[in-house]
Amino acid sequence: MSEAAGATAASVPSDSESALPPAPPPGAPLLEIKGLKKHFPLTQGVVFKRTVGHVRAVDGVDLTLRRGETLGLVGESGCGKSTVSKLLVALEKPTAGEILYKGRDVAKMGGRALKQYRREVQIIFQDPYASLNPRMTVGDIVAEGWSVHADIAPRKGRLQRTQELMDRVGLNPDFVNRYPHQFSGGQRQRIGIARALALQPEIIVCDEPVSALDVSVQAQVVNLLEDLQDDFGLSYLFIAHDLSVVRHISDRVAVMYLGSVVEEGTDAQVYGSPSHPYTQALLSSVPLHEPALRGQKDRILLQGDVPSPANPPSGCRFRTRCWKAQDICAVEPPALVDRGQGHPSACHFAEARTVVPVDVD
Numbered sequence: 001m002s003e004a005a006g007a008t009a010a011s012v013p014s015d016s017e018s019a020l021p022p023a024p025p026p027g028a029p030l031l032e033i034k035g036l037k038k039h040f041p042l043t044q045g046v047v048f049k050r051t052v053g054h055v056r057a058v059d060g061v062d063l064t065l066r067r068g069e070t071l072g073l074v075g076e077s078g079c080g081k082s083t084v085s086k087l088l089v090a091l092e093k094p095t096a097g098e099i100l101y102k103g104r105d106v107a108k109m110g111g112r113a114l115k116q117y118r119r120e121v122q123i124i125f126q127d128p129y130a131s132l133n134p135r136m137t138v139g140d141i142v143a144e145g146w147s148v149h150a151d152i153a154p155r156k157g158r159l160q161r162t163q164e165l166m167d168r169v170g171l172n173p174d175f176v177n178r179y180p181h182q183f184s185g186g187q188r189q190r191i192g193i194a195r196a197l198a199l200q201p202e203i204i205v206c207d208e209p210v211s212a213l214d215v216s217v218q219a220q221v222v223n224l225l226e227d228l229q230d231d232f233g234l235s236y237l238f239i240a241h242d243l244s245v246v247r248h249i250s251d252r253v254a255v256m257y258l259g260s261v262v263e264e265g266t267d268a269q270v271y272g273s274p275s276h277p278y279t280q281a282l283l284s285s286v287p288l289h290e291p292a293l294r295g296q297k298d299r300i301l302l303q304g305d306v307p308s309p310a311n312p313p314s315g316c317r318f319r320t321r322c323w324k325a326q327d328i329c330a331v332e333p334p335a336l337v338d339r340g341q342g343h344p345s346a347c348h349f350a351e352a353r354t355v356v357p358v359d360v361d
């Protein structure tokens, strides 16, 4: 008897547990993040722990990832990018806000729906070595997810399937019984990619996947991710601290500062006419490969460090480092809206400024 035919009124799954709908067409919203917050409690005391404050790691993030696109998420270290990625793959629970996947609230998913979400939204990490179990062979690492999602790969054909995946990500399938330490950094990242692909995901959250790799290897891994996107119609949230890496792969880019998004737009908008001072400063620090163009770059030196997210500045969080700050900036948090530049920017005094020559890669 089929599962559906066997279901009685009492056992009909609630909406939260029923399977997720099919993915929307390319270009339609697949994942929507609304007002997302994650505050970690700061505690004091050894025996009696008291909460003395909160680290506002993510403090009101809105983002939309459309099917088949790559959304770049950029910002300095400590601004909350990894926390966003952990919230997305349900490794952390939001303090507030919503994550909607295929129109369904992830926080309200249970049973089949949550299992399916965990399979369809995969993650690859910055440090592939730390995220791969050193005592497992590559074959076991790639196949691990099939123990939970057995329906994807029938037990009999798993070795062949694993080797096909290894081949697809550019690893020698004969090395299926080797251990992570026997591979280079770039190859280890390929193992992480194969592990994610094994679960036939819709989305891969890429948390600084190339930041720890040599520049030459970075390009190879980015090219591989692009090929896989074309072949499987994947959607990526691609996180980096460097705008130059994201530019290569992203359709749209969101710039994050101290827990929230300060500017968002297409690749051409954010690179060609950045309007938030923080984006302008980040772009100014991107190295240019063409010596002839270097003199044309607008140099902006960013003063100081990112303030503590446990005690962020009032009003605009960037004001302690901003050369344009006025009195209003200390009082009124600027909303992320279009102020006439054609794309949203969270600055009271947003104005487009060409920082790097437009045709630069």
Ligand SMILES: Nc1ncnc2c1ncn2[C@@H]1O[C@H](COP(=O)(O)OP(=O)(O)O)[C@@H](O)[C@H]1O
Pocket: 040, 055, 056, 057, 075, 076, 077, 078, 079, 080, 081, 082, 083, 084, 309
């Ligand atoms: N589990 C945690 N407990 C307390 N603070 C945390 C935790 N995880 C991250 N943080 C803090 O949240 C802020 C953002 O961290 P993170 O998301 O890792 O930023 P990024 O990935 O942009 O470098 C940092 O100040 C970090 O110290």
Ligand code: SF4
Pocket: 276, 277, 278, 316, 317, 318, 319, 320, 322, 323, 324, 325, 326, 329, 334, 346, 347, 348, 349, 350
């Ligand atoms: S709102 Fe004020 S402090 Fe913030 S980025 Fe704009 S000018 Fe600078």
Ligand SMILES: [Mg+2]
Pocket: 081, 082, 083, 208
């Ligand atoms: Mg991080």
